[in-house]
Amino acid sequence: MLTIWGRTSSSNVMKVLWACEELGIAFERIDAGGAFGRTQDAGYLAMNPNALVPTIQDGDFTLWESNSILRYLARTRAPGGAILPADPKAAADCERWMDWQLSALNAPMTTIFFTYVRTPEPERDMAATAKARDAAEKLWAMVDARLGAGDYVCGAALTLADIVLGVYAWRWFNLPIERAPMPRLEAWFERLKTRPGYAKHVALPMT
Known part of the structure; x- marks a missing residue:
């Protein structure tokens, strides 16, 4: 199960959530950032030293930076699909x-x-x-x-x-x-x- 750390009011988190809907990716989301805090916690900083959202965990793989996350999801869930063409x-x-x-x-x-x-x-x-x-x-x-x-x-x-x-x-x-x-x-x-x-x-x- 893909885990997404981030609050729904963040534009960068919105990108990832919308992409998951387009690609049919099941996910669990954990509130983080803004009023929810957590981004300064030691455990979160170990995943994302920028203390920003979103961060994803996909099995044993952790990734931050929203546009990089989008590329990763497209390549792993819909390789060669229209959302990120193979050409x-x-x-x-x-x-x-x-x-x-x-x-x-x-x-x-x-x-x-x-x-x-x-x-x-x-x-x-x-x-x-x-x-x-x-x-x-x-x-x-x-x-x-x-x-x-x-x-x-x-x-x-x-x-x-x-x-x-x-x-x-x-x-x-x-x-x-x-x-x-x-x-x-x-x-x-x-x-x-x-x-x-x-x-x-x-x-x-x-x-």
């Missing part, structure tokens, strides 16, 4: 969007999210948030342009690229910010919301 070029296309989520999209989206969800109003830096919103909009426009080639980020089928970006799309479309019209991005978001795993693990109140 090197198709796989590289998928994985570059996964890396881009971490290197480009994560920072501005985290700023916007923390401002409106986790920072008391008197303490909010609205100038920094406006700058982050502008940066995020330019990045989402790249995804919108890419979606002109298919229903999903990498073509006709859902891949890990959609999973890592889709978690942030929920926040982009539900935070109280202005958004330029992006019809393809909006249509993709509507498609994601029809997927049971997205509805169960991502389309939730933001906390």
